[in-house]
Amino acid sequence: MKDFKPANKIQDLQYFGEFGGVNPSISDSSTYTFLSAKTMFDTFEGNADGCYLYSRHTTPSNLYLGEALAAMEGTETANVAASGMGAITPTILQFCEAGDHIVSSRTIYGGTYAFLKNFTPRLGIETTFVDVTKLDVVEAAITEKTKIIFCECVSNPLLEIADIEGLAKIAKKHGIPLLVDNTFSPLTISPIQLGADVVMHSLTKFINGSSDTMGGVVCGSQELIDSLRNVNDGASMLLGASMDSLRAASILKNMRTLHIRMKQHSYNALFLAEKFEADGLKTVYPGLKSHPGHELYKRMMNEQYGFGGMLTIDVGGIDKANELMELMQERNLGYLAVSLGFYKTLFSAPGSSTSSEIPEEEQKEMGLSDGLIRFSIGLDADIERTYQMMRACMEELQILEGDKSLV
Numbered sequence: 001m002k003d004f005k006p007a008n009k010i011q012d013l014q015y016f017g018e019f020g021g022v023n024p025s026i027s028d029s030s031t032y033t034f035l036s037a038k039t040m041f042d043t044f045e046g047n048a049d050g051c052y053l054y055s056r057h058t059t060p061s062n063l064y065l066g067e068a069l070a071a072m073e074g075t076e077t078a079n080v081a082a083s084g085m086g087a088i089t090p091t092i093l094q095f096c097e098a099g100d101h102i103v104s105s106r107t108i109y110g111g112t113y114a115f116l117k118n119f120t121p122r123l124g125i126e127t128t129f130v131d132v133t134k135l136d137v138v139e140a141a142i143t144e145k146t147k148i149i150f151c152e153c154v155s156n157p158l159l160e161i162a163d164i165e166g167l168a169k170i171a172k173k174h175g176i177p178l179l180v181d182n183t184f185s186p187l188t189i190s191p192i193q194l195g196a197d198v199v200m201h202s203l204t205k206f207i208n209g210s211s212d213t214m215g216g217v218v219c220g221s222q223e224l225i226d227s228l229r230n231v232n233d234g235a236s237m238l239l240g241a242s243m244d245s246l247r248a249a250s251i252l253k254n255m256r257t258l259h260i261r262m263k264q265h266s267y268n269a270l271f272l273a274e275k276f277e278a279d280g281l282k283t284v285y286p287g288l289k290s291h292p293g294h295e296l297y298k299r300m301m302n303e304q305y306g307f308g309g310m311l312t313i314d315v316g317g318i319d320k321a322n323e324l325m326e327l328m329q330e331r332n333l334g335y336l337a338v339s340l341g342f343y344k345t346l347f348s349a350p351g352s353s354t355s356s357e358i359p360e361e362e363q364k365e366m367g368l369s370d371g372l373i374r375f376s377i378g379l380d381a382d383i384e385r386t387y388q389m390m391r392a393c394m395e396e397l398q399i400l401e402g403d404k405s406l407v
């Protein structure tokens with residue numbers, strides 16, 4: 001892992017525009033001409049390499065972005081989609097059919113959880129949700145019908161760390177693929193290098209980083225991506241969550257600064273997490289020694305990118321959480337908004353927002369309390385000042401006691 005350099009892989013891509021532009025040209029077309037009818041036929045049969053057909057299949061701009069993401073993750077290729085869910089759901093469906101079974105982490109993105117819990121059973125696909133930090137529990141959940149293991153590297157919103165190497169060993173032993181959603185830890189964790197088979201991202205978050213568009217990607221083998229795009233039975237092709245070329249071009253440009261942004265997100269998040277913890281707040285951040293997954297994360301990570309931009313604190317109850325978020329927004333310390341990876345800090349209370357798909361009882365069982373605030377820490381230039389201002393909000397709301405020595 002230590003010798004895999006994902007940012008170098010992105011940097012080394014050299015794409016020129018049609019007229020020698022420093023950025024690749026954007027393909028502003030939904031359909032493509034063929035010089036001969038025979039080539040068109042061959043393309044439908046999947047036998048005309050390098051020919052563009054129709055942009056739901058793919059476009060030159062989408063291929064550039066896909067190649068960049070495949071390079072970052074170290075897979076043969078990738079397929080981009082209109083959103084993270086537009087990448088995750090067809091990939092799961094490509095692997096599974098009626099009668100099949102999935103083993104999934106129980107602490108995953110609310111949308112993915114709802115898809116596996118409420119939607120795929122309608123298609124005859126059942127999921128067992130497990131505590132992914134317990135490898136024996138994961139293995140015990142595998143049956144003859146299990147087709148995939150699904151998890152997130154850093155789980156949402158509890159920031160549990162999955163042992164990708166351990167999970168990959170179990171998957172290999174049972175001859176099934178390990179699918180990993182790496183949205184929370186791009187560059188920091190390279191799941192393929194740790195033995196995973198397929199990596200997915202919501203590009204909407206850190207990778208694009210400017211909260212102006214949605215996007216998703218599945219990175220995997222050529223065989224998998226070809227099957228997803230197959231005109232006859234490919235789930236990506238047929239379900240139609242295709243990315244637009246203009247968006248692909250803009251996300252590719254933002255990807256060029258991802259390594260700088262990840263470092264700053266991580267630097268700022270670690271700074272705040274250490275301060276909050278020292279102040280006596282219940283703080284969860286993988287970069288803290290108190291985090292149960294800290295050592296595991298250290299073993300897996302590409303060090304220079306740090307422990308990521310996500311942290312949570314527990315302020316005791318939903319009313320306090322709401323008051324604090326409103327006050328911090330009023331003081332321009334961030335926005336009360338879902339999503340993550342923006343240059344500005346974003347905060348929300350997952351119990352009543354992004355994880356509200358998870359029934360209250362299950363939330364309790366997995367340790368998701370209603371006073372939990374999830375922060376996506378922004379790129380603030382002066383994080384010490386941010387901390388002082390956040391601390392002042394907490395003192396005003398009596399979440400923290402005033403301490404004269406700090407002012």
Ligand SMILES: *Cc1c(COP(=O)(O)O)cnc(C)c1O
Pocket residue numbers: 083084085086109111112152156181183184201202203204205214215216
């Ligand atoms: C946001 C998110 C998704 C879904 O992505 P969209 O782009 O919103 O469709 C999936 N997984 C994780 C971990 C996410 O944070």
